[in-house]
Amino acid sequence: MEFTAMLRPMLEGAAVTLQMFFITLLLSLPLGLIVALARLSNYKPLSLIVEVYIWLMRGTPLMLQLLFVYYALPLIPYIGVKLPDFPAAVVAFVFNYAAYFAEIFRAGIQSIERGQYEAGKALGMTYGQTMKRIIIPQMIKRVLPPVSNETITLVKDTSLIYVLAMNDLLRTARTIVQRDFDMTPFVVAAVFYLAMTLVLTWIFNKLEQRYAAYDE
Amino acid sequence: MKMIRMKNIRKSFHNLEVLKGIELEVDPGEVVAIIGPSGSGKSTLLRCLNRLETIDQGSIEIEGEVLASAGPDGRSRYVQEDQARAICHKMGMVFQQFNLFPHMTVLDNLIEAPMTVKGVKKESIVPQAEELLRKVGLYEKKDNYPSRLSGGQKQRVAIARALAMQPDIMLFDEPTSALDPELTGEVLKAMRQLAQEHMTMLVVTHEMAFAREVAQRVIFMDNGEIVEAGTPEQLFGSPQHARTQAFLNSML
Numbered sequence: 001m002e003f004t005a006m007l008r009p010m011l012e013g014a015a016v017t018l019q020m021f022f023i024t025l026l027l028s029l030p031l032g033l034i035v036a037l038a039r040l041s042n043y044k045p046l047s048l049i050v051e052v053y054i055w056l057m058r059g060t061p062l063m064l065q066l067l068f069v070y071y072a073l074p075l076i077p078y079i080g081v082k083l084p085d086f087p088a089a090v091v092a093f094v095f096n097y098a099a100y101f102a103e104i105f106r107a108g109i110q111s112i113e114r115g116q117y118e119a120g121k122a123l124g125m126t127y128g129q130t131m132k133r134i135i136i137p138q139m140i141k142r143v144l145p146p147v148s149n150e151t152i153t154l155v156k157d158t159s160l161i162y163v164l165a166m167n168d169l170l171r172t173a174r175t176i177v178q179r180d181f182d183m184t185p186f187v188v189a190a191v192f193y194l195a196m197t198l199v200l201t202w203i204f205n206k207l208e209q210r211y212a213a214y215d216e
Numbered sequence: 217m218k219m220i221r222m223k224n225i226r227k228s229f230h231n232l233e234v235l236k237g238i239e240l241e242v243d244p245g246e247v248v249a250i251i252g253p254s255g256s257g258k259s260t261l262l263r264c265l266n267r268l269e270t271i272d273q274g275s276i277e278i279e280g281e282v283l284a285s286a287g288p289d290g291r292s293r294y295v296q297e298d299q300a301r302a303i304c305h306k307m308g309m310v311f312q313q314f315n316l317f318p319h320m321t322v323l324d325n326l327i328e329a330p331m332t333v334k335g336v337k338k339e340s341i342v343p344q345a346e347e348l349l350r351k352v353g354l355y356e357k358k359d360n361y362p363s364r365l366s367g368g369q370k371q372r373v374a375i376a377r378a379l380a381m382q383p384d385i386m387l388f389d390e391p392t393s394a395l396d397p398e399l400t401g402e403v404l405k406a407m408r409q410l411a412q413e414h415m416t417m418l419v420v421t422h423e424m425a426f427a428r429e430v431a432q433r434v435i436f437m438d439n440g441e442i443v444e445a446g447t448p449e450q451l452f453g454s455p456q457h458a459r460t461q462a463f464l465n466s467m468l
Contacts, residue, residue, distance in 0.1 A: 118268050119315035123329035123381060124305045133332055138319050215363035216318045 003184070006176055010188055013172030020086075020158040020168065021196075024093040025151060031094060032101025037131070039106055050102075057099030063160050065092045070164050085164045097154060104146045108139035141211040148204035155196045169193075217280050219244050219385055219416045220265065224286070226273035227260060234260050235271070236440040242385075245414035249427035249448075252437035253463060258420045261437070262387050265418070266304045270294065278303050279384060305333070308378030312390040314370040316362040322349065322373050323358040326380045333381070341380070348376040352406050368399030372406050379410075386410065388419040404430075424467055428452050436460045 039050045057065070069092045074082035083091065112135050120130030162171040169192055173185035220242040227235040234257045242248055250258045263269040265276065267283075271292045276283040283303050284292045294300050317325050326345035330336040349355045352372040354365075362370055371391055378386060388407065392400040404426050411417060411430050421427055427434050427448060434451040436444045436459075444451060444460045455461045 113315075115311060115313050115315035116317070119311065119317070120329075121268060122266055122304075122307075122309040122311075123377070124301055124333040125329060126301070129332050133328060134317055138317075141319070214319050214361040 006180075006182075006185060007188070009167075009172050009176065010169065010185060010192075013167055013169040014192055016161075016167060017155075017158050017169040017192075018196075020089060020093065020161060021155055023090055024097055024154060024158075027090070027094045028097035028101055029147075031098035033105055033136075035098055035102035036105035036109060039102060040109060054099045054102060057096050058103075062092070062096050062157060063163055065096055066160060066163055068092070085161075085166050089161045089164055089166065093154075093157070097150070100150055101147065104143050104150065105139065107146075108143040109135055111142055112138050138216075144204060144208050144211065148200070151204070152197050152200055155200065156193060217244070218242060218277070219246070219279055220418070221277040222261075222265075222274065223276075224274040225261070225264060225271050225276070227257075227264060227269065227271050234440050235264070238274070238440075238442060240435070240442070242416060242418060244384075244416055246433065247411045247415075247417045247419065247431045248433045248435060249431035250418065250420045250435045250437060251422070251424070251427060251463070252443075253466075256437040257440040258437045259389050262309075262389050262418060262420050265387060266307050266309055267294070267300060268309075278306055305381060306383055307385045307387055308381055308383035309387045309389065310371065310374050310378055310391045312393050314362070314367070314374045314394070316370055316374055316377070318362055321359050321361055322354065322365070325362065325373060326377050329377070329381050345376070345380055348379050349373075351409070352376045353402075366399060367395045368402045371395065371403045375403075375406050375410075385416045385418065388417065388421065390420050390422065392421070392423055422467075424452070424464075436463065438463065 035050055035053070039047050039054070041047050066089060069083065070085060070088040073088075074080045116134050116138070117130055120134050125133070159168060159170040161168050162174075165171075167175070169189050173189040176185040177183060218241045220240065222238055222240040225235050225238040225240075226233065236257075238257075238261055240261070250261065252258050260269055264271050265278070271284060273286060273290050273292055275285045275292065281303050282295060283300055284294045287293050295303070317328065320328060323342070323345055326348060327336075327338065327341045330341045330345075331338060346355060346358065349358055352375060354369060354372055354376070357365060357369065357373075362373065365373065375386075375391075391407070392403050395403065400423065404423065407417070407419070407426070408430055419427070419431065429448075431448055433445060434448050435442055436451060436455075436457075438459050444455060444457050451460065452464065455464055
């Protein structure tokens, strides 16, 4: 098979992988922040519910969660919904990654000195204002390295959507390999993942440089 | 009218009673120094005024407005959150550890609270903030981040930041204790200047010379109680209580 002919389905697979990656990142980062704030809430029932949620998300395989949302969720009486494959995968990924991001954000928030909250309060700021203007901006600097890690993991985790028979980059590569007995698609896939990782590493380095403007 | 009126303030951390029925009144423009050994409750007393700690019993009035009052069972009740916050706006606080916002420039540290809390427009607060920085001698540092400043400079920025909210009362919680000895002078100078402008000041300090020179009244606290209070001449010249004498001797 011609290299260019192979490239076309590979690019389509890469598009699925990229969409999955960006949509998950875009939704799980803000959700992770909300979950982190809920976990830190003084309202005990809320923080307990969030703790259970994080336990479930971290305590079961992401692949199981994908299968659950796609196959098992529709069977639940009353609340069950049948989602098409792509939205089902997005739901599973977003909830899973939000749990991990939430724990990173929580650690970041808790690492900010007590004196920062006290300074905000003494200046008349509300808890919300202090969080938004003082704590969270400082938290972002501290969590950039672990968030970068998690983001790079996400690029590669997207390949799990093959279990829902979705033709992402890796599944497409495998299909071609099995059909043509040519290993080139695997190499192409690897190059694509490596390139994505390189771009992400560069972006996070830039962000860290920007935040290096101030020391603590 | 009294600027601060605290009555029968009691406060415990778990089973340890750190404030045992404190009575304190402060007049407008008065500078009061609170001295005493560490663990005597002097910082806690200050922090109770702007709700960094909450009192268990007693009442607090700031400029005639009730912040917390004693209920029929003796327990203190604070007024509603937004009301309490409005009352606490009238007090600025300077911390031992400065607590500047490290992710903001010096100027942004000053304008942050007026903008977010009072909703003041940036154009109108910046000239005021720059004026305050000139006053504490740090105008040329306005675009620096706090990490670039010395301890004394940080504390002067912290004073300017508190002043940017235009408080009527300034609370100082051991403002020079974290500083190298050669840097305390510049901070004390800024405080002295404030006192000359008749700012009402409550200063928890180990700087006996400052207390003697600037304060109109010195309060000696020990073990959660006000042991003795008086003019600097009375307290430093002829302390009445043995505990005061022992403390002053230990400070020499």
